[in-house]
Structures are given as C-alpha cells and as structure tokens.
Amino acid sequence: MPSLSASIKLTRCHAPGALWVLAFAAIGLLASPGCSGGSSTSSVGIHASASLSSSEVTIGVPVRYEVNVEYPKGMSVEIEDTADVLQDFEIDDSGWNVKRLLRNGRAVELRWCEFAAFSPGEHVVRWPAITYTDESSPDEPSKSLPGVPLVLHVVSVMGEAAADVRGIKPPLDIPSNRLHWLLAGASAVALLIVIAALSLIRRRKSKVRVPPPLPHEAALAEIDRLAGTSPASWEEMREFHHRLSLCVRLYIESRFGVHAPHQTTQEFLLSLAGSDQVLGAQAELLRRFLYHCDVVKFARYFPAPDELKQSLTIARRFVEETKRVPEAVACAEADS
Numbered sequence: 001m002p003s004l005s006a007s008i009k010l011t012r013c014h015a016p017g018a019l020w021v022l023a024f025a026a027i028g029l030l031a032s033p034g035c036s037g038g039s040s041t042s043s044v045g046i047h048a049s050a051s052l053s054s055s056e057v058t059i060g061v062p063v064r065y066e067v068n069v070e071y072p073k074g075m076s077v078e079i080e081d082t083a084d085v086l087q088d089f090e091i092d093d094s095g096w097n098v099k100r101l102l103r104n105g106r107a108v109e110l111r112w113c114e115f116a117a118f119s120p121g122e123h124v125v126r127w128p129a130i131t132y133t134d135e136s137s138p139d140e141p142s143k144s145l146p147g148v149p150l151v152l153h154v155v156s157v158m159g160e161a162a163a164d165v166r167g168i169k170p171p172l173d174i175p176s177n178r179l180h181w182l183l184a185g186a187s188a189v190a191l192l193i194v195i196a197a198l199s200l201i202r203r204r205k206s207k208v209r210v211p212p213p214l215p216h217e218a219a220l221a222e223i224d225r226l227a228g229t230s231p232a233s234w235e236e237m238r239e240f241h242h243r244l245s246l247c248v249r250l251y252i253e254s255r256f257g258v259h260a261p262h263q264t265t266q267e268f269l270l271s272l273a274g275s276d277q278v279l280g281a282q283a284e285l286l287r288r289f290l291y292h293c294d295v296v297k298f299a300r301y302f303p304a305p306d307e308l309k310q311s312l313t314i315a316r317r318f319v320e321e322t323k324r325v326p327e328a329v330a331c332a333e334a335d336s
Contacts, residue, residue, distance in 0.1 A: 039127065041147040046071040048130055048145055056153040062092055062114050063152065067128050070108045074136060080129040082113035088123070089115040095264040097298040110298060117154045125150040215254035216323035220316065222247040227312050238297050241311070245293040248286070248315050255322065265290045282322055289314045 038051035046069070053064035065086060071077050083094045094113035117123055127147035134140065213221070226244055231237040249268065253259055258272050269287055292311060295301045303311070 039148040039150055041145060043143075043145055046075060046077065046132055046145060048147065050125075050127060050147065050150060052125065052150055052152060055151070056155065057117070058155050059118055059120060059157050060116050062116050065113045065115065065125065065150075067111045068108065069130060070106055071132065073105045073107060074134065075132055076135050077109065077130065077132045078142075079109060079111055082111045082128065085126060085128050086113055086115045089117050091115045093262055097294060112298075117152065120154050120156040123152045123154060125152055214323075215251050216319050218254075219247055219251035219319045223312060223316050223319070231308075234300060234302055237302055240308075241293040241296040244311060244315055245290055245297075248289065248318065251319055252286075255324065265294050282318055285314060285318055289318065 038049060040047065040049035042048070048067070048069045050065070050067045053066075054061075057063055065082055067079060067082060069077055069079055081094075083091055092114040094111075096109065096111040111128075126149045130145040130147075131142040132145060133142045223244070226240060226247070229240065231240045252272065256272065258268075263271060269283075269290070272286075273283070289311065292303075292307075296303060
C-alpha cells in the first residue's frame with residue numbers, strides 16, 4: 001500500500017495564484033482519509049512527522065511507530081506519549097531519546113513504540129497530540145499542531161486459504177458388533193499410553209538435574225557470542241548494540257533484582273539507583289555504556305571497530321566486577 005504525506009506550512013502570500021494553491025492543498029488535506037506509511041506537518045518553524053515501519057503486516061507481527069518533532073531554540077514543545085496513542089494495540093516496547101541541538105540551533109525529539117495488532121482489517125493510528133509555546137511569550141496560550149492519522153492494514157494468517165476449509169461431516173454409524181472391538185482397542189491403547197507416561201516420569205526424576213547457569217555466566221557467554229560477529233550495515237550494528245545492552249540489562253535484573261524490561265535507559269538507571277544495591281564506581285561505567293548503545297540504536301551513529309571492541313570490553317568488565325558467586329560454588333572452585 002503506497003504511503004501518503006500531508007504538510008501544512010504557514011506563509012504570507014501576496015500573489016492571487018498562491019491563494020489558489022493553498023486552497024487546493026487544504027482541500028486535498030481534508031479529503032485524505034489517512035496516511036499508511038508516514039504523515040508530516042509544519043507550522044511557524046516547527047516540523048513534526050509520524051511514521052510506521054510497515055503499512056501492511058500479518059496479525060501479531062510487530063510494527064514500529066515513530067514521532068519526530070523538530071523545532072527552533074526558545075520554543076517549548078509537549079508531545080503525547082506514543083503508548084497513549086496506541087492504547088487499542090498490544091504494546092511491546094516504547095521509549096524516547098534525549099533531545100539534542102543541531103548545528104543550526106534547532107532541537108529534535110524522537111518518540112517510538114513497538115506494537116502489534118491481533119484483528120484483521122484496517123486500523124487507524126491517530127496523530128499524537130503536539131502542543132507548543134514560545135518561551136519568549138509565556139502569556140500566550142499553547143497552540144496545537146494538527147496532523148493526518150496513519151492507516152495500518154492487518155492481514156489474517158489464514159488469508160484466502162480459509163475459504164478452502166471444509167465443513168464438519170455428519171456422524172458415522174458404526175455396527176454394534178465392531179463397537180466392542182473398537183472400545184477394547186481404544187482402552188488398550190490408553191493403558192499403554194499411561195504406562196509409557198509413568199515410565200517417562202520416573203526416568204526424568206532419576207536423572208540428575210543440571211542447575212541453570214549463574215547470571216554472570218549467561219551474560220559472559222552472550223558477550224562472547226557477540227564478539228564473534230562482525231556487523232557491516234547499520235541495521236546489523238543497531239541489532240548488535242540492542243542485544244549487547246539487553247544482555248547487560250538482563251544480567252542486572254537477575255543479579256540485583258531490578259525488574260524493568262520496558263523502561264528507557266534513564267528510567268532504568270533511576271530504578272537501579274533507587275534499589276538497595278550499591279554499584280559504586282561501576283554505576284558511571286554502566287551509564288556511559290548504556291547511553292553509547294542508545295546513540296547507535298536511535299541516532300544512527302556507526303561506531304568504528306575500536307569503539308565496538310571497547311563496548312564489548314566495558315560490558316565484560318562490568319559483569320566481572322559486579323558478579324557474586326554463591327558460597328557453595330566459591331568453595332568448590334577454591335578446593336579445585
């Protein structure tokens with residue numbers, strides 16, 4: 001499905017022909033039912049856009065929804081949380097990056113959310129509420145930036161093959177002389193299944209259970225696995241840093257008992273600082289590592305090979321310096 005875009009820009013026009021151009025643009029905007037891939041709008045120096053990673057997906061397949069807002073310095077902007085916009089969908093993850101000043105003095109903010117739809121058909125993703133005010137005129141009321149909603153087409157997993165499903169056949173009459181033999185055979189099969197299941201349960205109980213790996217062992221194994229890969233494209237580099245930061249997050253959750261799978265980096269660090277565990281010198285090391293991964297994932301930064309090795313070294317160092325080995329395991333390693 002092709003993507004559409006809508007744009008609104010406030011300008012001063014002195015020529016009569018320009019008024020007709022603006023009129024036709026306004027009529028086209030009002031007649032458009034929605035945008036499937038992306039939508040953008042501008043007003044008085046502020047520019048906003050909303051997009052979907054795909055305009056047509058299968059039921060349950062994740063879709064990434066992004067809202068970008070660029071505005072000049074001295075303007076205060078409030079953006080609605082993408083999770084609130086997508087209340088009718090199954091949300092997997094969401095977040096936002098820290099606004100940064102561009103070379104021309106403008107600022108940009110990004111909000112994103114990954115979600116999935118579980119009903120076929122066309123779903124309307126509404127435009128987020130965006131309000132802005134001029135900090136030099138605090139008495140003026142806030143203004144809103146309208147935009148065109150997006151349309152997501154969800155396709156059923158069955159597709160056209162669902163029409164080939166046959167109906168239920170009527171019951172089959174079985175002669176009475178065969179019914180006894182069928183019941184006897186079914187009883188014998190059921191008895192054999194029960195015996196086999198009991199035997200399997202006994203065998204499993206007799207086997208020695210292997211304890212699961214410790215949090216730091218699992219984290220170091222994943223770091224070693226990532227060290228053997230060589231990401232070439234930006235998509236591969238983004239996936240590499242996503243898995244590396246996720247590996248460290250899961251280790252922290254298992255090691256310190258901080259459960260925060262859907263939090264941003266800043267929220268995750270605040271949750272860790274508010275816990276009873278004290279990282280000490282490793283706290284700053286963790287903060288720099290997670291923010292470096294965010295720059296690669298969300299700012300499209302492509303690190304050099306030396307920076308890639310440094311990220312792996314920092315992750316491995318953090319795990320090694322914060323791991324805690326149970327006393328029973330420590331005694332066994334000391335005896336050996």
